[in-house]
Amino acid sequence: MNSPLAKILTQYEKKRDKAFKEFLSRKENIYKKLPRIREIDEEISSIGLEKINEAFHLPEKCDDILDELKTVLMRLKQEKEAILKSQGLPLDYLRIHYECEDCQDTGYINGSMCHCLKQNLIGALYDLSHLKNILKYENFENFDLSLYSDLPFGDYPRSPRKNMENIYLECIKFSNNFPDVNESLFFYGNSGLGKTFLSHCIAKDLIDKGHTVIYQTVPNLIEILRKTALGEANEEAELINECDFLILDDLGTESATAYSEQVIFNIINTRLLSGKKMLISTNFNLEELMNTYPERICSRIFGNFRIYAFYGDDIRLKKVKVI
Ligand SMILES: Nc1ncnc2c1ncn2[C@@H]1O[C@H](COP(=O)(O)OP(=O)(O)O)[C@@H](O)[C@H]1O
Ligand SMILES: [Mg+2]
Numbered sequence: 001m002n003s004p005l006a007k008i009l010t011q012y013e014k015k016r017d018k019a020f021k022e023f024l025s026r027k028e029n030i031y032k033k034l035p036r037i038r039e040i041d042e043e044i045s046s047i048g049l050e051k052i053n054e055a056f057h058l059p060e061k062c063d064d065i066l067d068e069l070k071t072v073l074m075r076l077k078q079e080k081e082a083i084l085k086s087q088g089l090p091l092d093y094l095r096i097h098y099e100c101e102d103c104q105d106t107g108y109i110n111g112s113m114c115h116c117l118k119q120n121l122i123g124a125l126y127d128l129s130h131l132k133n134i135l136k137y138e139n140f141e142n143f144d145l146s147l148y149s150d151l152p153f154g155d156y157p158r159s160p161r162k163n164m165e166n167i168y169l170e171c172i173k174f175s176n177n178f179p180d181v182n183e184s185l186f187f188y189g190n191s192g193l194g195k196t197f198l199s200h201c202i203a204k205d206l207i208d209k210g211h212t213v214i215y216q217t218v219p220n221l222i223e224i225l226r227k228t229a230l231g232e233a234n235e236e237a238e239l240i241n242e243c244d245f246l247i248l249d250d251l252g253t254e255s256a257t258a259y260s261e262q263v264i265f266n267i268i269n270t271r272l273l274s275g276k277k278m279l280i281s282t283n284f285n286l287e288e289l290m291n292t293y294p295e296r297i298c299s300r301i302f303g304n305f306r307i308y309a310f311y312g313d314d315i316r317l318k319k320v321k322v323i
């Protein structure tokens with residue numbers, strides 16, 4: 001089997017092996033350095049058996065024996081922790097350190113896919129390896145409001161900076177409250193105003209919190225779907241509907257066909273029906289949007305998305321000037 005899922009599961013197996021080997025070597029070193037720890041570990045494993053055996057033969061004293069066992073185990077654990085602490089070591093030093101503690105790097109929790117496995121699968125299917133690097137920089141911490149002018153702009157009541165400050169705070173609120181949010185998000189405005197950047201900020205924050213996120217530009221997504229629609233396995237298409245948060249960037253840059261329009265409608269409609277939120281961004285203004293897409297798409301956007309206008313001078317030019 002060479003499916004993306006099978007490949008990832010092989011990586012998970014390697015991760016578990018590595019975590020286990022590292023744990024063994026930590027343990028070996030500690031046993032050499034601090035023999036009392038080995039004694040404690042041996043006592044812990046032998047006393048459990050001993051007491052269970054005792055309880056089995058004296059069922060009427062079972063509760064007392066188990067209480068006693070608990071007390072001894074607690075004492076041993078405390079002694080071990082005190083030794084580790086005296087050596088400046090973390091209390092979990094002698095446990096296996098998994099990359100994902102939720103599923104212990106198995107990828108599954110009670111038979112269902114863990115968020116880490118879903119996100120890895122999304123990464124493989126949507127080629128998100130490049131996004132990982134982008135997210136190291138494009139996140140809420142690095143969001144720079146000073147790139148936006150605080151002078152009045154056109155007829156807008158607020159300066160671009162004041163406007164962005166509001167959008168930025170709203171996005172943080174959205175991310176903090178996710179998934180208990182009422183509306184999806186819609187960003188529109190000229191290019192170079194931070195729409196993609198801000199959508200990356202939300203993506204990073206939600207992924208870090210264990211949500212599954214797909215980021216794609218509309219043309220790429222349509223291309224991916226066109227390809228997979230021809231094959232049989234359709235994990236890709238399923239994940240678009242299933243992921244916790246979907247970002248569709250650059251709406252309007254796809255070549256407009258009946259197929260692309262149907263795909264866009266289906267995605268928006270399916271997520272609306274299942275109550276799952278998404279973010280759409282576009283360089284179109286609202287008039288262009290309405291001239292390009294049919295009423296069934298526009299009405300869904302206007303009725304269910306929180307709409308944010310991005311305006312100001314192209315940030316790319318400013319950044320170049322600074323350098
Ligand atoms: N708030 C911000 N802080 C720092 N850099 C930003 C910010 N917003 C945008 N940028 C940078 O400015 C450039 C244009 O932003 P981008 O998000 O691509 O604009 P848009 O998607 O609106 O066309 C990118 O290089 C991006 O990294
Ligand atoms: Mg963009």
Ligand SMILES: [Zn+2]
Binds near residue numbers: 100101105107115
């Ligand atoms: Zn996991």
